[in-house]
Amino acid sequence: MLRKMFERSERGQAILLVAVALVALIAMIGLMADGGMLFIEYGRLKRAIDAAAVSAALQYREGYSEEQLADAAGEFLTLNQIDVFDIQVDTCDTLPGDAELCTSPRRKLVRVTASRHVAFSFLPVVGIDETTLTASSLGEAASVDVVLVIDASASMAFETPDEGGIPDTTPNGSDSTDDPSVCNLDNSCQPFHDIKEQAKQFVEEALWFPYDRAAIVTFDRDPHLIQPLTADGSAVLTAIDNLTVFQPAECVWGPPYPANPSFGPCLNYPPPDLTYKGLDCPRYRYGPDLTLGTEDDTTLNPSSCTSSNIGGALEVAGAEFARPPKREDSLWVVILLAGGPTNTGLVDDPQFGGQEFPDRICPPSTWGEPFCFCRDDNPDSRHPSPSEVYDADDYARDMADFVADPVNGQGAVIFSIGLGNLVQHAPFPNDPAAGEELLQYAATEAGGELANHGLYFFTPSATQLREIFRSIVENIATRLSR
Numbered sequence: 001m002l003r004k005m006f007e008r009s010e011r012g013q014a015i016l017l018v019a020v021a022l023v024a025l026i027a028m029i030g031l032m033a034d035g036g037m038l039f040i041e042y043g044r045l046k047r048a049i050d051a052a053a054v055s056a057a058l059q060y061r062e063g064y065s066e067e068q069l070a071d072a073a074g075e076f077l078t079l080n081q082i083d084v085f086d087i088q089v090d091t092c093d094t095l096p097g098d099a100e101l102c103t104s105p106r107r108k109l110v111r112v113t114a115s116r117h118v119a120f121s122f123l124p125v126v127g128i129d130e131t132t133l134t135a136s137s138l139g140e141a142a143s144v145d146v147v148l149v150i151d152a153s154a155s156m157a158f159e160t161p162d163e164g165g166i167p168d169t170t171p172n173g174s175d176s177t178d179d180p181s182v183c184n185l186d187n188s189c190q191p192f193h194d195i196k197e198q199a200k201q202f203v204e205e206a207l208w209f210p211y212d213r214a215a216i217v218t219f220d221r222d223p224h225l226i227q228p229l230t231a232d233g234s235a236v237l238t239a240i241d242n243l244t245v246f247q248p249a250e251c252v253w254g255p256p257y258p259a260n261p262s263f264g265p266c267l268n269y270p271p272p273d274l275t276y277k278g279l280d281c282p283r284y285r286y287g288p289d290l291t292l293g294t295e296d297d298t299t300l301n302p303s304s305c306t307s308s309n310i311g312g313a314l315e316v317a318g319a320e321f322a323r324p325p326k327r328e329d330s331l332w333v334v335i336l337l338a339g340g341p342t343n344t345g346l347v348d349d350p351q352f353g354g355q356e357f358p359d360r361i362c363p364p365s366t367w368g369e370p371f372c373f374c375r376d377d378n379p380d381s382r383h384p385s386p387s388e389v390y391d392a393d394d395y396a397r398d399m400a401d402f403v404a405d406p407v408n409g410q411g412a413v414i415f416s417i418g419l420g421n422l423v424q425h426a427p428f429p430n431d432p433a434a435g436e437e438l439l440q441y442a443a444t445e446a447g448g449e450l451a452n453h454g455l456y457f458f459t460p461s462a463t464q465l466r467e468i469f470r471s472i473v474e475n476i477a478t479r480l481s482r
Contacts, residue, residue, distance in 0.1 A: 033121065038131065041118050045084070046135045052076040053112040053139025056089055058477070066094055073112045084114040086134075100138065105231070105325055108141040108211045143330040144212040144476060145229055147317040147412075148199055148337075150243065152218040153307050154265070154279050155339045155422060156192035157183055157245045159461075179276040180245040181267060189245045191419065194462035195337065200240050202335075202469040206476065209233035213327075215320045219313035220246035221264065221306065221344060229320050246307060251280050264304045281305035302373050303362035306344035310336070310438065311361075311396035318403040318410045332412035333454075333476060334403055336442060340422035341435035343373040345395035347386070365389050379434040396438055397446070404447025415454040415472050416443040417465070423458060 052073040059072050070089040077084050090111045092102040101109050113136040120128060160177045183189035187196075207214055210231035216239045218224045227239035251266035268280035284305045317334045345361035362374035365388065374392040383390045385398060402409040416439040418424070423435040431437070436458065443456040455475060457468045 037121070038118060038133070041116075042133050042135065045114070045116055045133055046137065048077050048084075049073075049112050049114055049135045049137045050139070052114075053110055053137040054141075055139070056112055057108055057110040057139035057141040066091075069110060073114075077114065084116045086113075086115045088113040105327065106143075106211050107329070108143055108208070110139045112137055112139065143327060144207060144333060145214075145321060145327060145330045146207065146212070146333045146335065147215045147217055147229070147320050148202075148240075148335050149217045149219065149313045149317050150195060150199065151220075151308070151338045151340075151419070152192070152224075152243060153220045153246050153339065154180060155420065156195070157189040158420075159190040160188060161190065178278065179267065180247040182276075184244040184247055191462035192243070192245050195419070195465065196240050196243055198462065198465040198469055200237050201466065202473065203233065203236055203240070206469075206473040207233065213330075215317070216240060216243070217313050217317050217320075218243060219309050221248075221309060222346070223309055223312035223316040225316050225320075229323055248279070251282055265307050279307070301362070301364075301367060303344070303360040306360065306362065306373055306392070308338070308340060308342050309344045309346070309392075310338055310342035311345040311392065311399040314396065314399035314403050314442070318399065318412065321410045321412060331476065332410060333415065334412050335415045335417070335472060336439065337417040337419060338423070338435060338439060339418075339420045341375065341379075341426055342392045342396040342438060343375060345374075345392045361390065361392050361395050363389050363391055366391055375431075375434060377431065379431050379437050393434065393438060397441055400438075400442035400446035401448075404442075404451040404453070406447065406450050406452065409447060411447075411452065413452045413454045413476075414442050414446060415475070416440070416456050417468055418456070418458040419462065419465075420460065 055076040056069040056073040059068050066089065069091070070087060073089050074087050077087070088111075090098065090101060090113075091109065092098065092106065095101055098111075101111060103109065113134065115132050115134040117130055118133055119130045157178045157180045160183045177183065178189075180189060187193055203214055213229045213231045214227075214233075214236045215225070215229040216227040216236065218226055226243065227236055230236060246265075248265045248267060251268050251270075265279045265281055268277045269275060270277055270280075281302075281304065284302050314334070314336065317336075321332050346359055347361055360374070366374050366376055376389065376391050376393075379393045382397065383394050385394065400414065403412050404414055405411065418436050418439045423433075423439070425432050426435060440456045443454045445453070447453075455471070457471070459465060459468060
């Protein structure tokens, strides 16, 4: 009797042990299955939040508000079919004391944090129905360092309208209204006025200060660093407002020929009426011996007459990216706007340039044809520096390589804009399209195969500049995610 009772007791204990073991086994299976599912769901949430953080960070390119950043992150999470709650989007502006977000110099950092509920399949057996996952991710849109390189040579006043508002149709800036000493006074030089307006609009739309920086370089006979790289947007806009067209001194005249002719380009008010007739270069036309020369005199050195130093401007622009504080993590961009071919450059070796202006790149081999102006007859030919045939176009291409080459140069992206008739149809016998060929090279070939190439644009007038700048803005935006 006792034995039967003991056996029944053992059977009851066994059933209890089996039940407990079964629950433990289910819990272990649930832990493995639901734990694996939890790991997968966290990875899915983290990947979605990573992408949402990048999407939010990219809103920096057009300005942002906290609501816009949160909306961008939320929309991205919704598109990825992630049900989340408590979406939190933070920047240095919303959390100014956050060391992760508030770097020096400032960076376009956005942190996205969100949570979601995950329901379990097996763990409810042990009373665990669900849990909450929370993930955070830091997104960054690359800051942009932009150098605007703007042609300020005399051709930038050739389209200045007359007093009645009628557009100028006279060639080569010979109309009296094209006098830069006049139109610079009231900011009426055209197309320069419109170029400045579109450049300002680009700065306001494409850049977000103080995260982005901009510099202004102009060129005429020489390059000019007008505004070094700065995160001060007001300073950049003011610098653009204050730009003027190249305005050399007045030509020196004396009957019957120039008395001590001026060196270099000068504003021409010849007798007897003394009205503006465009730029002249008496030293070239009349020669150093002061005897009357002719336009096709092959003995005359044009190195004093040139007024478009694209190579020098690119050199100055490229050097800006090395200015402290150097920002290796930003996107480096040069936007070059030119109204014609290059025709001068600067050299350190006094034996290398023209004899009259020894610091100018103007090899004697380029004096043989009229109006060649320091370039040979083939802009695609490349000559080493230094050499007796190294010309202004060689120099400009070398400086474009310096800007764009990611190994031996600065690794910047070049966008080039050709503006006006002289870009494709300059009155030179060697190659009328030398300006366009140089600008195409700078944007699409400079720096070699490893370079991050940009785009070349041509426009006959400044009216199309707004659309061109918009295209550049969109192209920059595709390169911002890091």
